[in-house]
Amino acid sequence: MGTNAVNLSKEISCAAACDPERENQLLKMAIAQLKAELAQAKMDMEKTKRPPLVVCEVANLANDKAVIKLANGNLFLVDIHEKLKGKISIKDTVLAEQRSLAVIERLDSGRTCSPEMFLLSKKPTIKWADIGGLEDEIRELKEAIELPLLRPDIFKKVGIEAPKGVLLHGPPGCGKTLLAKALANATNAAFIELVGSELVQKYIGDGAKLVKEIFQLAKEKAPAIIFIDELDAIASERMETGTSGEREVQRTFIQLLSEIDGFKNLEHVKIIGATNRFNALDSALTRPGRLDRLIEIGMPDADARESILKIHTAGMSLKKVSIKKIVEMTGGVSGADIRLICTEAGYFAIRANRTNITQEDFERAVRKVKCAEEPTEYMNMFG
Ligand SMILES: Nc1ncnc2c1ncn2[C@@H]1O[C@H](COP(=O)(O)OP(=O)(O)O)[C@@H](O)[C@H]1O
Ligand SMILES: [Mg+2]
DSSP states (O other), X not given: OOHHHHHHHHHXXXXXXXXXXXXXXXXXXXXXXXXXXXHHHHHHHHHHHSOOOEEEEEEEEETTEEEEEOTTSOEEEEEBOGGGTTTOOTTOEEXXXXXXXXXXXXXXXXXXXXXXXXXXXXXXXXXXXXSOSOHHHHHHHIIIIIHHHHOHHHHXXXXXXXXXXXXXXXXXXXSHHHHHHHHHHXXXXXXXXXXXXXXXXXXXTTHHHHHHHHHHHHHHHOSEEEEEESTHHHHBOOSOOOSHHHHHHHHHHHHHHHHHHHSOGGGOEEEEEEESOGGGBOGGGGSTTSSOXXXXXXXXXXXXXXXXXXXXXTTSOEESOOHHHHHHHTTTOOHHHHHHHHHHHHHHHHHTTOSSEEHHHHHHHHHHHHHHHTTXXXXXXXO
């Protein structure tokens, strides 16, 4: 008898002595409760009797049916339970009934990601020529990452070891991601790209395992480059690791360190990390033998701003625009801001029903983009 029914039965024996009507009422309630408990117990029993379900992967979907792939590789065209129609997609891990193999449940906790997902199959379109300024930084990156992969013999002859990896750091919007993409485009090495924040937000519980598998994949595909953007998301120095989320991030980071330590320079795998928050980074990451080659990607100087402006205005129809003047006006803005200024200038022209962009459009755009950044000063007074 369930606890509710026990409580009720005590009340019933009290009521029996003095109030038969109340006793009747309580008895009815007790019966209803017992019936509910019995039904639940029956359902629980049914569950234990149910034959085990088959774990499989959705290989394809067609007309409300699914092609599922079993662990042994066999494929079956099967029905999908009403409640799941339209809710499952290819590559999902699902549970199928043993006899009919109909898909009856989706396994959310099942792994839906594999290290191959991070291997770039299509090269990015960014070329070195799309990057303004940063000539020295590009050379350094090529020497540290590309050259040792292409010509390991040179390093052997000279007798020096190339670094395992580099860390690109500096303020946001100055070309770190751009550099890594251009390198991916220029090299024939396999390129694996992951984003720190995604590793901890999207692949919860899988971070450390993924890191391990990604390095394994890189070794198989060598020569290979692993690019980890927003590295601070997994490698920030933390005072405490209280929540389980933080512990998970910590585990991912420790796995990353041990993978970096675990391979020798000879294995033709290089790592590029990128972060906007160098100061927040755990110094364990940049110790000798790890990502010990630091390349700072700073705010563009006047020359760099000029080349960035030329790159981003290359496809625009300009009318009597002085690039030099815009360069002067844009001291202290990033490459990303310059791109934004070009877009904004284009919008001012469109709003005025013109297809040519004028100097005035640019100057308004510069003011707009710069203003958008500045109001923080008074906002800080309250924050
Ligand atoms: N040096 C640069 N040359 C040309 N465009 C740039 C440059 N730096 C930034 N940009 C523009 O800003 C965008 C963002 O830059 P990104 O490389 O993502 O910055 P981050 O340093 O934050 O990784 C780029 O896609 C590009 O359009
Ligand atoms: Mg970036």
